[in-house]
Amino acid sequence: MTPLDIRNTHPSSLFLGIDTLYHIKNNALTYYQNLQLSYGDAVRIRLGPYRCWFIFHPSHIESVLATKANSFIRFEKIMNILKQWNGNSLLIAEGKSWKNRRRKVLPSFAQQRIPNYAEVVCNLAQEFTQSLISKVDTEGSHKCLIDNEMANFSLAIACKTLFGKSLGATSQPISEAVNCLSEIAYRETTSPFTIPNFIPTPANRRKKKVIEIMANFIQKIVSDRIEQRSSEEPDLLSTLIRHHDNNSTAIEEDVISLLIAGHETSGATLSWLFILLAKHPEIQHKVHNELDRAVGSSQVSYQDLKNLPYLNAAIKETLRLHPAAYALFCRQATEDVDIGEALIKKGDLVQILPYVTQRDSRWFKDANQFCPERFLGGESWPKYAYFPFGAGPRICIGQSFGMMEVALTAAMVLQKLSLSTTAGSFEETARFSLRPHQDISLLFSNRI
Ligand code: HEM
Incomplete structure (x- = not known):
């Protein structure tokens, strides 16, 4: 591994770090990359009453996420914001309570269950592809705003696989509520002060309403299913109910989480994949060729995925350049931890950024280039230089599910359609997750 870059100089901050929050809100990605360029692999800044470490080196990342994971919790202030609608779900819980939740949710994501979910994804992806084909106009293409399109599609998948339901008439209010919660999460976690909930500002009233919409929607689905006593449905909810012993609060909390x-991260990854393929016709051509060889004109199925290594590499490369979780949840040390070159003190915060480490030219040649080939040979980078799903005990529980969803949808769409774009450049929006700018449109054309 290339030596660490420890400079032991740290940026000074104004007004206890308010300037840092300002930079993060304005241009988070550039700010984070510049921190590493200017100050090296372990950078300490002041954020209000906290010392906050930004760590970029794979060996330090391994310490915090894996070998010394027990010395960290997720930063309570951020978790308290997300708790407002996630309750004490798997995403939020810590310690014994988290272990217990993880044990109960894990069977829903067991490898042998993935083919069941894949069937649902195949059906929806086929409908989606058909709807794109039907919109191709007399000029031979259909133009769509990719971020909207993929967000709606991934929400439909999440609902159908989680609780076997199409959203139907509730689609609009639920997708608005989900987007709104993501915006609230971003706004409140990056603001130095939030107005307490009991003050009825328009933003607080809107938040209350949206949380109610989501809670009522999920409560109804869970209570109907518990009443029906039909735990044999092939969806995630039936497995959750079985393993949560009908504890409806716990089930509702985990379902909403x-x-x-699951929805925002997968939707963003699909959007980025399609944008990158549209921008790189030569790589899209290789994906098309692989699909023609491995699947031809037959219906794409879950079994085909193992014969599509190039597509799989393109997805991994997309997750390297545009990780939906561009920053992991901020951690807080529960005791002094020596991670080698940095002594993290009890109470210090630690921020880890896949977006920065995964673009580090020490680990990835031509780090800013879209090059799926790098994933075809053996991996030539340190293990913790590539971690789009996190790592250690709190690694993403939906990793196999998410990869399957993205791969199957992409295979189905690309079997029938080609992608292009007239946009010269495309902007990233670092909100709660890393999404393409709302206005990026792609052209879908029939393959002849
Ligand atoms: C491409 C898609 C996805 C990406 C890039 C992604 C990324 C991540 C990352 C980076 C983490 C760790 C966060 C941290 O340690 O701070 C995480 C955790 C998590 N993810 Fe995903 N995820 C994806 C899909 C999914 C799906 C499909 C689901 C569920 C249906 C899901 C559910 C979760 C949950 C519940 C956790 C928290 C696990 C815990 O704390 O024990 N994710 N995800």
Whole structure:
């Protein structure tokens, strides 16, 4: 591994770090990259009453996420914001309570269950592809705003796989509520002060309403299912109910977390994949060739995925350049931890950024280039230089599910359609997750 870059100089901050929050709100990605360029692999800044470490080196990342994970919790202030609608779900819980939750949710994501979910994804992806084809106009293409399109599609998948339901008439209010919660999460976690909930500002009233919409929606689905006593449905909810012993609060909390955590990340990854393929016709051509060889004109199925290594590499490369979780949840040390070159003190915060480490030219040649080939040979980078799903005990529970969803949808769409774009450059929006700018449109054309 290339030596660490420890400079032991740290940026000074104004007004206890308010200037840092300002930079993060304005241009988070550039700010984080510049921190590493200017100050090296372990950078300490002041954020209000806290010392906050930004760590970029794979060996330090391994310490915090894996080998010394027991010395850290997720930063309580941020978790308290997310708790407002996630309750004490798997995403939020800590210690014994988290272990217990993880044990109960894990069977829903067991490898042998993935083919069941894949069937649902195949059906929806086929409908989606058909709807794109039907919109191709007389000029031979259909133009769509990719971020909107993929967000709606991934929400439909999350609902159908989680609780076997199409959203139907509730689609609009639920997708608005989910987007709104993501915006609230971003706004409140990056603001130095938030106005307490009991003060009825328009933003607080809107938040209350949106949380109610989501809670009522999920409560109804869970209570109907518990009443029906039909635990044999092939969806995630039936497995959750079985393993949560009908504890409806716990089930509702985990369902809402899975819905939000699963939908936004997968939707963003699909959007980025399609944008990158549209921008790189030569790589899209290789994906098309692989699909033609491995699947031809047959219906794409879950079994085909193992014969599509190039597509799989393109997805991994997309997750390297545009990780939906561009920053992991901020951690806080529960005791003094020596991670080698940095002594993290009890109470210090630690921020880890896949977006920065995964673009580090020490680990990735031509780090800013889209090059799926790098994932085809053996991996030539340190293990913790690439971690789009996190790492250690709190690694993403939906990793296999998410990869399957993205791969199957991409395979189905690309079997029939080609992508192009007239946009010269495309902007990233670092909100709660890393999404393409709302206005990026792609052209879908029939493959002849
Ligand atoms: C491409 C898609 C996805 C990406 C990039 C992604 C990324 C991540 C990352 C980076 C973490 C760790 C966060 C941290 O340690 O701070 C995480 C955790 C989590 N993810 Fe995903 N995720 C994806 C899909 C999904 C799906 C489909 C689901 C569920 C249906 C899901 C549910 C969760 C949950 C519940 C956690 C928290 C696990 C715990 O704390 O024990 N994710 N995800």
